[in-house]
Amino acid sequence: MSAGPTQRLLQRARDWAGDAEELAALQWQLLQLELGELTMQLRRSLMLFALAGAVLAIGLPLAIIAGVVVLAQTMDWPVANTLTIAGVAFVIVAGGLWFAAKRSWTVEAFLPRSRLQARQNLRSVFASWHVSSVPDDLDDDEYYPD
Secondary structure: OOOOHHHHHHHHHHHHHHHHHHHHHHHHHHHHHHHHHHHHHHHHHHHHHHHHHHHHHHHHHHHHHHHHHHHHHOOOOHHHHHHHHHHHHHHHHHHHHHHHHHHHHOOOOOOHHHHHHHHHHHHHHHHHHHOOOOOOOOOOOOOOOO
């Protein structure tokens, strides 16, 4: 005996709910995977910021001391020249590290695959609800009791 209209509707609702539950589980797994990747990227960015701060903390006092030595020795270059070059080099390196850290920090789109997949999953779940599937064994002239 074939299923009636109510039974077919209930079966479609069960199938739809099962599909929605499976998509939600897959979406959760994708989100966890991307959060792990994002954590690794943020950890690298934080380490670059820390390294830039450490290099700046070393280079800035060195550059200031070198400037003072340069003024104190007014044109006698031996030690002051070396300190100045070293201090400026540290400041330039710190600026480069800071720039690299800032670029890696400004991620354009957080969790891109999860967001895209979530949109596609929602579209497919709601589209499957609106699509009317007619069973193959349905005859138009038959009456199907509930």
